[in-house]
Amino acid sequence: MNRRALPENSVRDTVNSIIQDVAVRGDAALFDYAARFDKVSLDSGSLFVTAEELAEAEAAVEESVKEAIAASLANIHYFSDRSRRQDWSGVNAQGVEVAERFLPYDRVGIYIPGGKAPLVSTSIMTGGFAQAAGVREIVAATPCGPDGRVNPALLYALKASGATEIIKIGGAQAIAALALGTESVKPVEKIFGPGNRFVVEAKRQLVGAVAIDLLPGPSEVMVLADETADAEFLAADLLAQGEHGPDSVVVFVTTSEELLERVEAEVERQAALLSRGAIIREVLDKHAYGFLVSSIQEGVDLVNAFAPEHLVLVTEDEDSVLAAIRTAGAIYAGALSTVACGDFLAGPSHTLPTGGAGKSFSGLRADQFQRRTSVVRMNEDAVLKSAPYVAEFARVEGLDAHNHSLQVRASRVNR
Numbered sequence: 486m487n488r489r490a491l492p493e494n495s496v497r498d499t500v501n502s503i504i505q506d507v508a509v510r511g512d513a514a515l516f517d518y519a520a521r522f523d524k525v526s527l528d529s530g531s532l533f534v535t536a537e538e539l540a541e542a543e544a545a546v547e548e549s550v551k552e553a554i555a556a557s558l559a560n561i562h563y564f565s566d567r568s569r570r571q572d573w574s575g576v577n578a579q580g581v582e583v584a585e586r587f588l589p590y591d592r593v594g595i596y597i598p599g600g601k602a603p604l605v606s607t608s609i610m611t612g613g614f615a616q617a618a619g620v621r622e623i624v625a626a627t628p629c630g631p632d633g634r635v636n637p638a639l640l641y642a643l644k645a646s647g648a649t650e651i652i653k654i655g656g657a658q659a660i661a662a663l664a665l666g667t668e669s670v671k672p673v674e675k676i677f678g679p680g681n682r683f684v685v686e687a688k689r690q691l692v693g694a695v696a697i698d699l700l701p702g703p704s705e706v707m708v709l710a711d712e713t714a715d716a717e718f719l720a721a722d723l724l725a726q727g728e729h730g731p732d733s734v735v736v737f738v739t740t741s742e743e744l745l746e747r748v749e750a751e752v753e754r755q756a757a758l759l760s761r762g763a764i765i766r767e768v769l770d771k772h773a774y775g776f777l778v779s780s781i782q783e784g785v786d787l788v789n790a791f792a793p794e795h796l797v798l799v800t801e802d803e804d805s806v807l808a809a810i811r812t813a814g815a816i817y818a819g820a821l822s823t824v825a826c827g828d829f830l831a832g833p834s835h836t837l838p839t840g841g842a843g844k845s846f847s848g849l850r851a852d853q854f855q856r857r858t859s860v861v862r863m864n865e866d867a868v869l870k871s872a873p874y875v876a877e878f879a880r881v882e883g884l885d886a887h888n889h890s891l892q893v894r895a896s897r898v899n900r
């Protein structure tokens with residue numbers, strides 16, 4: 486199953502012209518797109534969230550929400566502290582000291598989607614990792630409402646996650662501003678975070694001008710289950726990702742025909758009770774799939790070919806099935822493990838590869854906020870032992886100057 490597809494021409498062209506426009510007209514282009522797409526009137530005085538707005542947000546957010554944000558951030562730091570790369574050094578076979586050093590980026594951009602829902606948790610699931618890695622300047626971009634305001638809980642979460650600047654711009658124009666800079670926005674070194682197809686396409690087109698994390702697009706979930714699974718739980722997981730947007734994709738794979746029927750019925754029953762019913766209906770009509778497979782192995786093969794963003798795995802022999810999954814962005818193993826806990830709280834970032842990209846990319850991690858530098862240090866012994874090998878490579882590549890740079894050192898050692 487190959488899900489690789491180039492973006493639609495219309496999206497590619499729209500994004501390309503937005504990027505060119507921001508490159509040429511800077512802030513003025515940002516204000517025009519904010520007016521066109523987000524129905525808001527912004528100028529250079531209202532482009533950034535102010536200290537007063539942050540203070541107002543802090544006062545407005547309920548204590549219980551602050552506690553949830555703090556709990557999630559603590560888990561992200563716990564997870565981050567374990568997955569960040571550590572400096573190391575060693576000595577190679579010729580006696581050369583070799584080392585790697587990992588330092589945080591100085592200035593990164595994080596995109597927080599804001600079109601369909603204020604993704605408060607995404608602030609933590611990107612910014613929290615930057616903060617844990619020690620990035621000094623964290624520039625967040627998120628669209629604001631027609632009143633020029635950003636959701637207070639989202640602002641509070643951004644501040645708690647270490648954001649040092651917050652720009653009220655969304656879409657491809659925000660990515661262009663972060664990558665290329667404008668009169669008001671200083672460019673960043675790397676851009677992180679999910680978004681809709683315009684945001685993802687802008688990251689794709691600007692890679693090279695700036696580094697990016699991955700291309701996390703519309704949410705997806707795949708469930709692989711056998712007859713031991715609970716239909717109510719599985720339907721709830723499918724609907725949870727289905728409510729993100731009309732382009733969300735939900736897939737159910739099972740060895741049990743009876744479970745397939747029960748999950749289908751349960752999805753319809755629960756969907757009728759949910760607040761984002763219209764979005765969910767569109768997903769169920771356009772991007773919802775059920776597969777009956779003849780064995781769990783066939784299901785595993787389907788999962789690995791599909792490379793889902795999230796995989797919910799409920800099978801009798803959980804450990805061996807888990808071990809056979811190779812391409813899922815995140816796995817939720819066992820009946821009680823639910824994607825929503827990973828989306829909001831557990832610790833791994835919910836910023837994950839979608840659209841089959843799980844075969845090539847992994848989810849966002851703390852070490853993506855680190856720059857890596859290698860160090861080589863040679864003493865006399867290392868020079869003498871390396872010289873013959875370097876001479877051979879230089880000879881076959883016809884690069885005399887390379888050879889000379891080592892031989893000139895070796896000759897001094899011999900003296």
Ligand SMILES: NC(=O)c1ccc[n+]([C@@H]2O[C@H](COP(=O)([O-])OP(=O)(O)OC[C@H]3O[C@@H](n4cnc5c(N)ncnc54)[C@H](O)[C@@H]3O)[C@@H](O)[C@H]2O)c1
Nearest residue numbers: 522598599600601628655656679680681701703704836837
């Ligand atoms: N994979 C992940 O890790 C992950 C995590 C969170 C969210 N998501 C996904 O992120 C997406 C968020 O999308 P969203 O739309 O809610 O918010 P968004 O902030 O990504 O997009 C809103 C912006 O899109 C731009 N836009 C809207 N219509 C446009 C048009 N016709 N032409 C050009 N630009 C236009 C506007 O500038 C607007 O500010 C969802 O699909 C969700 O599933 C993915």
Ligand SMILES: N[C@H](CO)Cc1c[nH]c[nH+]1
Nearest residue numbers: 604606607704705828835
């Ligand atoms: N499921 C989304 C990633 O695909 C992340 C998210 C944010 N808020 C709720 N869920």
Ligand SMILES: [Zn+2]
Nearest residue numbers: 704725726828
């Ligand atoms: Zn979600």
